[in-house]
Amino acid sequence: MIKTTQISDQTDLFGFLYRHPTLTLAILLGPPLIWLLIFYLGPLLALLLQSFYHLDPFTGLILRKLTLATYRELLTPANVDIFVRSLTMALAVTLADIVLAFPLAYTMVRLASPRWKGFLYLSVLLPLWSSYLIRVYAWKLILAKEGILTYLLAHVGLQGWMEKILQLPGIGGPSLAVSNLGIFLVFLYVWLPYMILPIQAALERVPDSLIEASADLGAQGWQTFRYVIFPLALPGILAGSVFTFSLTLGDFVVPYSLGNSSYFIGQAVLAFQGTSGNIPLAAAFTVVPMGIMIVYLLVAKRLGAFESVS
Amino acid sequence: MLARIPTWLRGVSYAIYGFLYLPILLIAIYSFNRARFGLAWTGFTFDWYFSLFQNALVWQATQNTLVLALVSTLVSTLLGSLLGYGLYRYRFPGKKILQGLMLLPVIVPDIVMAIALLLFYQFVRFYTGLFELGLGTMILAHITFQIAFVAIVVRSRLQLLDPALEEAAYDLYANTWQKLRYVTLPLAMPGIQAAALLAFTLSIDDFVISFFTSGPESLTLPILIYSTARRGVTPEINALSTLIILTTLILVVGFPLRSAPHR
Known part of the structure; x- marks a missing residue:
């Protein structure tokens, strides 16, 4: 009796998952978290990064160098x-x-x-x-x-x-x-x-x-x-x-x-x-x-x- | 028992209801006004509805809006439900932080998300050539803001359930699959449906994020209304608005009644 359950548990994917809750959690949360990481945190970081760039007022080009100049402009x-x-x-x-x-x-x-x-x-x-x-x-x-x-x-x-x-x-x-x-x-x-x-x-x-x-x-x-x-x-x-x-x-x-x-x-x-x-x-x-x-x-x-x- | 609500309070409340509905009623009324300009009532007509149906741009925008809403709702309901269930069922390190982050799309102004996504798309396009602005980038954007709403709704509905039900399933020798299929999923279904409906209406109504992530070909109804209305009030827009309001009304009133007959 005990033996049969063990065997069926081993062959059963869901039995395996039941015994490995961390893996189950990873499968559940993995896809949404990866999505949010790429399309949510990624854009927010891009936004933050851009705010430390600066637009050169003379050439009209964006200088891709970290500076606080834009934030200074914000305080005018x-x-x-x-x-x-x-x-x-x-x-x-x-x-x-x-x-x-x-x-x-x-x-x-x-x-x-x-x-x-x-x-x-x-x-x-x-x-x-x-x-x-x-x-x-x-x-x-x-x-x-x-x-x-x-x-x-x-x-x-x-x-x-x-x-x-x-x-x-x-x-x-x-x-x-x-x-x-x-x-x-x-x-x-x-x-x-x-x-x-x-x-x-x-x-x-x-x-x-x-x-x-x-x-x-x-x-x-x-x-x-x-x-x-x-x-x-x-x-x-x-x-x-x-x-x-x-x-x-x-x-x-x-x-x-x-x-x-x-x-x-x-x-x-x-x-x-x-x-x-x-x-x-x-x-x-x-x-x-x-x-x-x-x-x-x-x-x-x-x-x-x-x-x-x- | 309790004192009744004072009459003045009742009066004030109904006046506020009036305030909520008056503008919407006005739009509906003026969609039947014969006059092209001005507010004087010159007679009843269906003309604006007919000219709307002959407008190819309106059909194109309707189609885009529906494709966008359906695809994004499908994906976000799947991902958001997984997230909602995971947050309900498990404890893990960083859970508090994740819950805080999930509130962000709900409370941070839309324009922040819109600009952030636009910059992100530009950034990736610069290096890979991917993410040309259009319906595709809009779908990705909508899924992103919908996930949080879906997860919050699904989780809060699951929290109303008796945890003993899942334990009982195990006690009765259900394996994990059987438990999910025959116990958890049916119980979570009303929550998932409510979340999907919310995601769908959010997508149909979204203007700001769509506006920033759209391309020249991917006109949706809100963008069409915005760009037309800026040039002035037209009776066609009144007619279109009336139709949109009627559609959402039927959708919203019709759905919950069928999906949750008891409770």
């Missing part, structure tokens, strides 16, 4: 402006998305009927699955100078208000479509589902009994929110903010299709890579958001951002 006031503008926008969009996402996520979680809940959940997911370009582009219809919003505001007699807002420095512009306010609105819109879903996942884990207990102990509605619900939702908020922040930081489609001549990081990368052919500078430009996001992720992880989602 014009470029620092781009970083500040992008970071401010990413921060503003993230905060506004939290404000909009929270009530929605809360309503979704606290609604009694599971059917209705499922429907609302799917309704948040669906815009995410419809093309992002199309959703950006829809806003051109709304925000353009002769767009829907202008039309509507004129009908209710509020166009004076909009003109006042558009005259504000730093926010306004000739029309909503080419103002920073317009860019902000579109970012707010396209990334909103990325904020709703993690907050919803976090709130889903708050047991009803905790909220009841808070009420039993005499907490007012806002106290329960401030001391019970909000702290427990914080990991979800952080996870969502990783997405909204990163997506805003690197995007070039929104400012490109709506914006004015002041660049955001994504646009700068596109311009340096394409029109001006300064690939080292484009590479150095991308290293910054990558660095920011890695730090952001580490901080968020330490604060427990991904415990509720993954």
Whole structure:
């Protein structure tokens, strides 16, 4: 009896693998890891290497010699402006998305009927699955100078208000479509589902009994929110903010299709890579958001951002 | 029981839902507007859909988009599932680092990956002549960003399973192959399907990485929309967008219902 199993085990490839878990692991992980090594780490290294090259301003040729000159160029006031503008926008969009996402996520979680809940959940997911370009582009219809919003505001007699807002420095512009306010609105819109879903996942884990207990102990509605619900939702908020922040930081489609001549990081990368052919500078430009996001992720992880989602 | 949601909160929530859907509805409505320019409603028409169907460029782009999405989803689902299963089942040195690295494509802005791949292709082409930009390089790029998403979804679904099930299979004298074939794979299947669907929609929707890794011949729908819309709002693009949204809607709503009837 014992002998036969031994024989069949020896002839059986899977029996052999069972006794050699390291080999099994290598077979499982080998192909995906080799792929990621070549097509993921390879490109990132190529990017890093390029950022240490430098474009000679006189000959227009790229000097393939390691130097920090490109990073020095990165710190010129014009470029620092781009970083500040992008970071401010990413921060503003993230905060506004939290404000909009929270009530929605809360309503979704606290609604009694599971059917209705499922429907609302799917309704948040669906815009995410419809093309992002199309959703950006829809806003051109709304925000353009002769767009829907202008039309509507004129009908209710509020166009004076909009003109006042558009005259504000730093926010306004000739029309909503080419103002920073317009860019902000579109970012707010396209990334909103990325904020709703993690907050919803976090709130889903708050047991009803905790909220009841808070009420039993005499907490007012806002106290329960401030001391019970909000702290427990914080990991979800952080996870969502990783997405909204990163997506805003690197995007070039929104400012490109709506914006004015002041660049955001994504646009700068596109311009340096394409029109001006300064690939080292484009590479150095991308290293910054990558660095920011890695730090952001580490901080968020330490604060427990991904415990509720993954 | 719990206090009900206050009416104002309910109102605010539905207003935010409106905000999510209004722009998409506008596109659909304007795809039926007779006027070529401007926003005034001049009558209902299907003309823009007809002219879309006669546009050879649109057909070419649709074909490229589908080939790209199908091939990349197939490969990335295979590789990503292996990775997801390995991460779920085994402990090994460097696992933490690998998990951290896998999060990178999810959180690092697309443009970083796009430029990195472009430089990498240039670099290899310089020495070997391989990787001429086109559908091939786009497929490689898509697989690369899809793998991480697939692995994360598959692993998190596997973690919901009872580990005793796999042990029970061994107790009942299943060999490794039988265990994989009759226990692990069927249990992992809903996760793998969900991951494949995610990979597919990510590929169809991807613009930034496609834009940088594409060649002159490999136009996809997002690239077509981008380059057309930059010149101005056209009713054909509204019609095309409406069709794309409808297609994804059918795909997404139709799939999960069939693949996961219970739970």
